Amino acid sequence: MPITIRLVIFATIFAIIVGIALGIVTALRQYSRFDYSMTFFAFLLFSLPIFWVAVLLKQYLAIQFNTFLSDPQITTSWKIGIGLVGSIFWASLLGSKRGDFWKVFAIVFVATFAFLTFVDEANWLTDPALGPVLIGLLAVGIAFGITYLSTGFGNKAALYASLTMAPLTVISYFLVSSSLNSSSSIPQLLRYALITIVVAVAVALGFARIDRGPVVRTTVITALLSGHLIIVDKFMQTWKPYMEEGAVSFRPIPTLGQAKELLTPNEFWISTLDILVHLFLPTIALTLISFAGYIRYSRGTLLEVLNQDYIRTARAKGLNERTVIMRHAFRNTLIPLTTIMVVDFAGIVGGAIITERVFGWYGMGTLFNRAITSQDLNLLMGVFFITATLAVMAKRKSKEAALEELTIESGENAIANKEVEGLTQWQIIRRRFFKHKAAVASLIFLTFIIVFVFSAVDANFGPIKTKGWWKWSPDDLPELRFGDCPNDTIGCPTISLVPKFLGGEGIGLGEHPFGQDDIGRDYFSLVMKGTQRSIQVMFIIGFFAAIIGTVVGAVAGYYRGIVDNVLMRFTDFIITIPAVIVGSVIGAKFGNLGAIILAVYLGLFAWTGLSRLVRGEFLTLREREFVDAARVAGASTRRIIFKHILPNAVGVIIVSVTLLLSGAILLETALSYLGFGVVPPDVSLGLLINQYQDAFTTRPFLFWYPGFFIVSIALSINFIGDGLRDAFDPRQKRKITKKEKQNARAIARNQA
Incomplete structure (x- = not known):
């Protein structure tokens, strides 16, 4: 049972963060290319069966990616393709004008191509690491980003305090690296986090003279995120030893089970990394289905909040757009979003049951299937009790307005008068x-x-029966096709969509347009x-x-x-x-x-x-x-x-x-x-x-x-x-x- 709860918690948290972030950005870029793309993407995710997504993830993000890691060579075509996708995404997000769009497109494409080239040449996929230099640069970027979102660059005390955490993070990297060994533990990491908070508060108080709250908040968030870079670096350094484990055999992305057996005993980082990689695919499957709701809900809520009188008043008083969004609109957007968060946590349990079936997890889904097939009422009532308890806990915090x-x-008042003159509703x-x-x-x-x-x-249709125009019925058993199928397969599709003037066989269905099953x-x-x-x-x-x-x-x-x-x-x-x-x-x-x-x-x-x-x-x-x-x-x-x-x-x-x-x-x-x-x-x-x-x-x-x-x-x-x-x-x-x-x-x- 804890396995299912752990999966649900990971998926819910990830869906909340990514979904709300994308939803707010799409609201701010309403009617833009990015807005239309994210809207279509959200509807697409709404329409995907979770078991279908899970099977695709097993095939492409596990089996084929593991095969790729045996010889991780990124071809030029892949670099160009990934660069184009990334360029279109960031250009649609940041390039509001046509000129800005192509500038951002070019910059992102060149940067992505260069980064993938570095990853390919440095063999970074099989032996990754951040190192003190990259950790320092990322910490500086985190400081600027958190300061801008939290207080704005006008608050110099918050900016300087956050930037101070970057060199302190690099110093901490050298101080704690030796202690992050096989005997590490969760309590040890929590102690480091507490020390980080204390140091961040001290630094913030040293820079702040008045209105210390925003400065302390900004510095603490920056310090915690920067400190996590050290943990991420340690996991990245553990990646190669983990792949060399006999139970892994250089195929690190699992397709079945919730943990590997026969790993090196008492190795904290390897065992923890093993748990994380086993959570990887099921979490993505649940997140892809769940976070579409957060995108649509946060977008609609923010658009409604931005039309309120107090937002117009804030803008009329001369507040900059960042302050209006982060201090007024964003906070009020989160109020109704809390309802969907807690309800989604309970509802995603149903998706976890299907996901566990696909990935072979021994959790609540397996117990539920066993209870039904064996008609074990006690086990079935236990599953019902757990899921109902989660939902009741969510209901106590949810508001009826969300439903x-x-x-x-x-x-x-249903239709504005100026729009409907001479027309019925x-x-x-x-x-x-x-x-x-x-x-x-x-x-x-x-x-x-x-x-x-x-x-x-x-x-x-009840007593009414209609005759179909297709010559085969589901009960017919025609001869199974063998010889003319590629890759020695059987029953391959005969549908052709390429015209003859383009070198194809012409547009047509053929004998079996979708192929044949195992028995023909x-x-x-x-x-x-x-x-x-x-x-x-x-x-x-x-x-x-x-x-x-x-x-x-x-x-x-x-x-x-x-x-x-x-x-x-x-x-x-x-x-x-x-x-x-x-x-x-x-x-x-x-x-x-x-x-x-x-x-x-x-x-x-x-x-x-x-x-x-x-x-x-x-x-x-x-x-x-x-x-x-x-x-x-x-x-x-x-x-x-x-x-x-x-x-x-x-x-x-x-x-x-x-x-x-x-x-x-x-x-x-x-x-x-x-x-x-x-x-x-x-x-x-x-x-x-x-x-x-x-x-x-x-x-x-x-x-x-x-x-x-x-x-x-x-x-x-x-x-x-x-x-x-x-x-x-x-x-x-x-x-x-x-x-x-x-x-x-x-x-x-x-x-x-």
Whole structure:
């Protein structure tokens, strides 16, 4: 159990730091290239199944990287490719103007190329180290960065005190290096950290005369971060001895287990490094899925804070932008973010269960799988108790406002009057939605996928059955292809996308466009059938969750009092258990009854988030004047709820259900991957990935095609949901187009 908690803590902390940092930067660079790129990146991560990500990490960041370390030669093409990616990232972040963009691009490209050349020539990947010179330079950079963010360069005392920590860090490097040996321990490192804090406080007090608090804070943070460079250097020096261990054999990035056996006993640095490298891939997998939420949430929160009156007042008083952002906006942004932090800590446990399955960890996920398969109720209750306790601890600190973040203003103020003259509310919503290009493109793409998938192979809609146009069915067993496949593989894909005039075979599907599985079945028909099943399950879950969530939220929000308390406490009880755990129990019990029955039962537990949002909307709408007028007119409670309030809350329901569909297909595929969802002889996308993940190195197409359809469907739904949210939200600011800017400049010149 502590193994799972350790993994969750590492992933949560890393996701918080990276996600909030990127979210705030994207908010400050709103409507820039960087903002659009990070928005797409966040939606992409939202749409990735965690088991799919974990398998990819095993293949590329473990197996292939370990092979690369056997002869770590960075080719020129790799240097150019990495340099281009880094240049585009930093140029988009720092180059607000076209001229600045290309300057930053050139500088970063040259610096990245030079650094990779140095790493290649110095064999730094197999024998890394920082050394006192680089530690000193990095400490100076940390001092400047922390001072700028904390107090600004105008506070000379903070700047000088922070810079003083750089030479002290170098001196400390020589003083403590000999004591950082195999007998080191965590208490020893904590003592060094305490000494660092004491020295930093003394240095800060020596420079500060007035307002000592900011100076002390800045110096202590700088000292701790600079001191960590010494620890990082020691771990880097341990890297080569660690790879030379017999249990490692120069393949340091593990793919299975949580620790190596047979390492040198009583070697603190090697054993600690072993724990860290085993945490590396699972932490990245959980972080990639988790920190997308922090990006979107922190971006939206900061943009809302920047529109507040006190921010405009601070700017009007002449405060510089750094002070406005760091001292006023950033601190108030963190207040609502604390709610998602604690809730995410409990929710990420469900992802850890899947991750442990992929990486072979013996933690809570393994115990949970064993409890279900062996029907061990005591063990199952223990897992439920731990996960529920984590969620309850999070709930005590979370505020209801965080669960109602998508609440959309309704009623007479829902649309600004200046925007809607001569148009109905639904016409304005439709116009706003169709201005969201990504949402419109996603709607077209999703419609195409649904039509294509359900027309390709035979489909069942209850008593209605349709005939597909594809010649193979999932049950057919054509002859398995051998001779014309590359690398001595079998059943390779025949799809061709290169025209003949470009030297290809022409555009066409061929005999088996997605290849064949191990026994010769046409994989295209299997993927089409699996996509059909996943889409059906997705819509059924969304349908039942929408009905139950709307009814529960409406009743709780309208009646309030004891009815609200009873319904919301029951909702909290359901929320305390991660969806993967609930779904696994349901799948183990009802999965053999068919995918449709499984989807119905999953829908009975997927409504909790929607009910909280609808409740918050009803709490607001029930106090509006039009509701009071309906009561005075003698309208019944049923009529008030369903005829007056509910139509005005339809915006939040539509947006929430749309986003719920994305989570539903990811949940279904995750359960099928774990073996608790759709079961053979039925087919689903998650089941296909589970069956053929071991064939990734020899026949990767068996892994890629199902994953492509999962990601495409989830990504399209997420963009559609984002477009609907913008369409229903009156607080969204419309971006001024380039043509409108040109017209405004022309009018201004004519008037001048």
